[in-house]
Amino acid sequence: MKRLIFLILISLFACSSYTQTKSDSILHVLDKEIKNRSIYYSAKENRITNLKLSLFNAVSDNDKFFLNNEIYNEYKSYQYDSAYVYAGKTKYIADGLNNNELQVKANCNLLFCFMSSGLFKEAVDIINSTNVQSVSDELKAVYYSQCARLFLDLVNYNTSQPYKSDYQNKSVQYCDSALLHLSPDSYEYRNIVSMKEINSSIDEKITNYSSLINMPGIDEHQLAINASHLGNLYMFKNDIENAVYYMALSSILDIRTATTETTSKTSLARYLYRKGDVKNASRYIQIALEDANFYNARHRKMDINSILPIIENERLNAIEEQRDRLSLSLFVVSVLSLLFLALLVVNYKQKKKLKDAKRIIQDQLDELSVFNEKLNTVNSQLKESNEIKDQYIIQSLYGKSELLDKTESLFKKLENKLKARQYEDIYKLRIEYDLKKERESIFSFFDSAFLKLFPHFIHDFNELFPLEEQIRLEDPYILTPELRIFALIRLGINENERIARFLNLSVNTIYVYKARIKSKSIVPKEEFEYKIMRIKKGE
Structure with missing residues (x-):
């Protein structure tokens, strides 16, 4: 209802x-x-908190298994890292109980985690190590349907033959196995049937998912x-x-x-x-x-990053086109204004005496002075507006330092060119672009965004050093260049060239900073970056 x-x-x-x-x-x-999404996320967190409280008070391993399983179910489509932790706990408890039913259920949890995060090899390893012969029909259906989905995902991410055909065949086989253990009247049965019908027409698939x-x-x-499936099918049409x-x-x-x-x-x-x-x-x-x-989810990030620059570039192109149209309009208006003023001067010279002409010219100069004052005011407002727009665009693409390099090159080439904006009667506008300030803004945004994702990063980073070598920040919200290097590494950016471009440093400086930091750590140098990658996000 x-x-x-x-x-x-x-x-x-x-x-x-x-x-x-x-x-x-x-x-x-x-x-x-x-x-309103924070409301739904808060409700989710409250359910998880209550389950964790129940888990804290649980006594028997059986109760602990099912409570850990419930917590996993809350996390599985919400947050991979936590879902994986609790899936691992169900596996540990099930192995301790030596209960095959629970072990298979725990393996299904791990299988879903690996699929959802794009760890397809690990997911296949789970399948190869799972025996479902003695488990319930309900659990067999869950297991086989997850296997079918795994190989269907592999079909979508691998178009090379013969692998694609092999994955399709395996997906169909697992669908058939799942259907043997489901009621034909159930949603799960009909969902598997829809998943299995790879070669059906688009209209047939739309009919199935609509039902x-x-x-x-x-x-x-x-x-x-199912709404997502329908959206994709309609797009095919x-x-x-x-x-x-x-x-x-x-x-x-x-x-x-x-x-x-x-x-x-x-x-x-x-x-x-x-x-x-x-x-x-x-x-x-x-x-x-x-x-x-x-x-x-790494594979989701890759998918997003394949389209995000295209969309953002198109948005920037639209802004540039609008700017060009305004420039042309303002140029035409300015030329017409100048012609009009010239005709006025000629007319005044023809009809007025020199004294009257001087007075009229003075009047025109007064008007131009007022116009210039207004123009200066508009210029100030437009410059402020432009800085806000530039900051927004850069913040939305802070992960793409290559775009900043292009922007730097663009502003150098256009330093002496006129820039027009959205206000009428403006002839030309010179924009001064403070690159250093913009980089500081990028770093500030990066620091803020990173510390929101990893609120305990500085504390956990300092744990890798003796007390006298730990970093003390003057401003807890602004990272040092050394911390930014390892923050980027924690985000998966390991290439020194990319780190150097983002931080506007030389590659050699990056090497020096990294070596200096590692030399002070209580952790062996070859394990230091591994420890950095183990620093967890905030929940």
Whole structure:
């Protein structure tokens, strides 16, 4: 009933205006849910906290297993690192109990973790080490369906033959195995059937997934998954309107269920980009990147980073085109104004005496003086506005230091050229770009964003050093260059060239800083960066 009411509300919202399309209306709903997502995340955290409290008071290993399993279920589509920890705990307890049913359940947990984080080799290793002969039919169905999904994911990420065909065949085989242990009337059975029908037509697949959405008892997470499938299928048909609608619906449901292991926002951004809505595409791809970073799904990050620069570059191109159009308009207006003034001067010289001409010229000079004062005011406002825009653009692309290098080169080439903005009657505008300040702004944003992700980084970093060598910051929110180097390493950026470009240092300086820091540590040099990578994110 809750799902039905939700869908009815969305349908009513979609029909509320004749001037809006169905996809436009649901995007308004999505924007509202994005603003409220902290509410759903807080509810998720409260459930997890209560489960952890129950786990703390648990006595028997059996109770501990099931409580750890419940905590894992809360984390599995929410945060990979924590999900993996609790999946590992279920495996440890199940091995201690020597209970094959629980061991297979724990292996299913680990299998899901590895699939969701893109660790496909580790997922295959789990399959190769799992024996399900003596477990319940229900657990067999869960296990086989996860195996089918793994090989279907491998099909999507590997287009080379003969591997693709081999993965398809294995996925179908596992689907068949799962179907043997499911009721034909169940949602799970029909979902596996839809997954298995790889060679069906697009229209047949749309019909199947549409029927799944309307099944009684389907929860919001299942609805989100099937809406995402429908969005992709409609995109294959070049039906962008329905593709955007269903992908937005999936994104809404992901937010409501606090699901961050998802592709819906990435696909939505990609579809909106194809539709020409670059502004919304840019916003949703940034949110998708936030989700991927929060969940720590590497293959999702790679997928996002393949489209994010394209979308952002298009947005920058749109800004440049608008700027060029304004420049042309202002140039024409300025030329016409000058011609008009010239005609006035000629006319005054012809009809007035020299004294009158001087007076008129003086009057014109007075007017020009007022105009210049207004122009200076507008210039100041426009410069301030431009700095804010530049800062926003740079912050949205702080992970792409190559773009900063291009921007630096661009401003050097355009140093003596006129820059026009959005105000009328402006002839020319010179923008002074303070690169040093911008880099400091980037570093400040980077420090702030990084410390939000890793609030205990400085403390954990100092644990690697004796007390007298530990770093003390004057400002707890501003990192030193040495700390930024290892912060970038913690984020997975290991190439000294990339670190040097981002920090505006030489590669040799990076080597020197790293060597100096490692020499002071109580950890062996060859293990130091491994210890850095073990520093955990904040929960």
